[in-house]
Amino acid sequence: MNCYFEYLRVTLSQDLASVRRIGGHLDWIEAVRPVITILQLAERELLLFAAFWFLIGAMDDVVVDLCWIWLRLTKRAxxxxxxxxxxxxxxxxxxxxxxxxxxxxxxxxxxxxxxxxxxxxxxxxxxxxxxxxxxxxxxxxxxxxxxxxxxxxxxxxxxxxxxxxxxxxxxxxxxxxxxxxxxxxxxxxxxxxxxxxxxxxxxxxxxxxxxxxxxxxxxxxxxxxxxxxxxxxxxxxxxxxxxxxxxxxxxxxxxxxxxxxxxxxxxxxxxxxxxxxxxxxxxxxxxxxxxxxxxxxxxxxxxxxxxxxxxxxxxxxxxxxxxxxxxxxxxxxxxxxxxxxxxxxxxxxxxxxxxxxxxxxxxxxxLRDRRGPLTAFVLGMGYVLLVVEGVLGIFRLVGWNSQVAISPSLRIMLLLCFASFLWRAIVRFVFTAREYGMTEGLRAVLRIPVSNIITIMAGRRALVRYIKTLRGEAITWDxxxxxxxxxxxxxxxxxxx
Missing domain, CATH: 3.90.550.10 (Spore Coat Polysaccharide Biosynthesis Protein SpsA; Chain A)
Known part of the structure; x- marks a missing residue:
């Protein structure tokens, strides 16, 4: 962690020195390079964090899916x-x-x-x-x-x-x-x-x-x-x-x-x-x-x-x-x-x-029952990553061409995350369409972000409420x-x- 902070300090110092040298004729991309550097570091760390925990959750869900498929094939479900x-x-x-x-x-x-x-x-x-x-x-x-x-x-x-x-x-x-x-x-x-x-x-x-x-x-x-x-x-x-x-x-x-x-x-x-x-x-x-x-x-x-x-x-x-x-x-x-x-x-x-x-x-x-707070946090970091990618994407469109270095292992993790998302969308479509019809099945896929946002907001509030109860606040029928x-x-x- 210290090496990251040192890298950030040196990079920012160099960028600020460039700003002082260029003066009034500074290109606007050079002016925001310190911000871009911070966003790149955040992008890399968030990619690693989100990819790891998304895969952990995906493996958990896939095992349950496979168990259910086996039960269906053996007519026990x-x-x-x-x-x-x-x-x-x-x-x-x-x-x-x-x-x-x-x-x-x-x-x-x-x-x-x-x-x-x-x-x-x-x-x-x-x-x-x-x-x-x-x-x-x-x-x-x-x-x-x-x-x-x-x-x-x-x-x-x-x-x-x-x-x-x-x-x-x-x-x-x-x-x-x-x-x-x-x-x-x-x-x-x-x-x-x-x-x-x-x-x-x-x-x-x-x-x-x-x-x-x-x-x-x-x-x-x-x-x-x-x-x-x-x-x-x-x-x-x-x-x-x-x-x-x-x-x-x-x-x-x-x-x-x-x-x-x-x-x-x-x-x-x-x-x-x-x-x-x-x-x-x-x-x-x-x-x-x-x-x-x-x-x-x-x-x-x-x-x-x-x-x-x-x-x-x-x-x-x-x-x-x-x-x-x-x-x-x-x-x-x-x-x-x-x-x-x-x-x-x-x-x-x-x-x-x-x-x-x-x-x-x-x-x-x-573990599955109690993963709600962790799920909310990981989803929150995933949406922060989307925001970071959106800002960096704007910079790339207007001329900035630097890219974050993605290792082969991280690339494989990201591909697996994408595949698991597709699988999760298919599973949700199948189960919802089976009970409510094709239209609701298609909506189920589109509703995934809605479900995620509600989970993120609820996870934050639940943590705040829990901390309040630890401080002695009474529990009421909310x-x-x-x-x-x-x-x-x-x-x-x-x-x-």
Whole structure:
């Protein structure tokens, strides 16, 4: 590093000496030569840095791609099937569905009404958690429930918002009270968000999988948003690739499955076991109140407690994927805020709270989950490199002809980076087009820069938020409002969970 600074000092001294000698007749290129020298050094270092880390990330992704291809060839990655009769059959045990709601009066009523209309079973209770200082959400929830006995609106004794985990723990307390009061025990607990449009076969699929698993995660399907094809649309690309490939590979490897907090079911016994661990820590329930991604952490803890986790893809009698549909953020600020919460909770808090597992598969997947901050930094440096190249390109167009020396090894790295980018674009196109059609598949490739920019902004904010929590700042439920529900929207504008 010292040699670079010495080289820079000598070069700048020589250039400034040239400036003094030429005086008033100085050519403008000679005047900016010191700037060009600095940009050349930055170009070389950024090329090395970006090429190295891009290749590391590319190798990681390609290995997952190859694993998925192998699973497809061996027919181990194919979706299951559930008939219409099985989807509407009575459950083998009682299910409790938890929804935590704060200022969700625009969507919570639609969510409850839709769930009650498509879930034909009587063996479930929908627990909706509201706050005593949020009368609008309480009213909307009660209106959506009507007189249906399968809904229970639970009002938190605390003023909101606390955290989502705290609200879920209040629902768990209500569930335990009901079990003692009525003398029965639930078989499963299912988590959902206030804006979700559930699938009619969901409860049946989860109930059937609970015979040999303690945790089941079903896919999440971001609804396309005509008014936000870029910001809102990029969620379709990321979730499709994750829930059609990455989690399939994860499931096949036997690694821990992270819970998405939506369309995920847990056995009553494993939840009770985790609640016992939390009780020893002074937490009144199975959900970590101080964690921003309590659902992710809960999924990891299932495996650590000896439970079996499964990620299931199934299609109904009409060929539709059994998945939860929802609108994701349509505005840049909302998308950045949401991903900030994910990166903060999974990468920073996950490292602090969960540590690292010993098994290879779990360790590898934990690395993938927590690479968000590094990905944001590497992408940021990549875009800085583009800016540097653009400025140097302008200088070259107007007469400056000096080029940075690229070694053979760096040239090979750059070629591999380009090839990996093409491969990544093809993979994204294939997975998005398979679920959403050719038009969205093509848009998925064009949306890659949008996804990158959101990741960069969210990574920076997550680091700032994490540092603030280290200094003692309290963690609160950082969320945005939902304005439209997928089941009752003619002109979607988007939302966030």
């Amino acid at each position: 194919c979706a299951g099937f559930i008939s219409r009769e099985a989807a509407e059959a009575p459950l083998t045990g009682r299910a409790a569905v938890f929804i935590a709601a704060w200022q969700e009066e625009q969507v919570i009523g639609h969510t409850i009404h839709h769930a009650l209309s498509v879930w034909k079973q009587a063996e479930f209770i929908l627990y909706v958690g509201c706050y005593r200082n949020d009368p609008a959400t309480i009213s909307a929830a009660m209106a959506g429930a009507g007189s249906d006995p399968r809904v229970r609106v639970v009002i938190h004794h605390k003023a909101g918002p606390t955290t989502k985990a705290d609200c879920l723990n209040r629902l768990y307390t209500a569930l335990c009270d009901d079990e003692r009061r009525y003398g029965y025990r639930f078989k499963s607990i299912v988590l959902h968000d206030s804006e979700d449009m559930v699938h009619p076969a969901e409860l049946a699929v989860i109930d059937g999988a609970m015979t040999d698993a303690e945790f089941v995660q079903l896919p999440v399907w971001p609804e396309p948003q005509p008014r936000s094809p870029w910001v809102g649309g990029h969620y379709s690309d990321e979730f499709t690739e994750s829930h059609a490939k990455s989690l399939v590979v994860r499931n096949a490897l036997g690694a821990a499955i992270p819970a998405a907090g939506v369309a995920c079911g847990f056995s009553r016994d494993i939840i009770a076991r985790i609640a016992g661990l939390r009780h020893a820590e002074g937490v009144p329930g199975p959900f970590a109140s101080e964690c921003l991604t309590e659902d992710y952490e809960l999924g990891v803890l299932v495996r650590r407690e000896g439970g079996r986790s499964r990620f299931l893809r199934a299609r109904d009698a009409d060929g539709q994927l059994v998945a939860t549909r929802a609108y994701f953020p349509s505005r840049l600020e909302d998308a950045v805020r949401q991903k900030t919460r994910w990166i903060h909770g999974i990468a920073f808090q996950g490292w602090d709270r969960l540590g690292w597992d010993q098994g290879f598969a779990d360790f590898w997947m934990a 969320k945005t409002r939902h304005d439209v529900h997928p089941a009752h929207a003619s002109s979607p504008t988007g939302s966030t969970r």
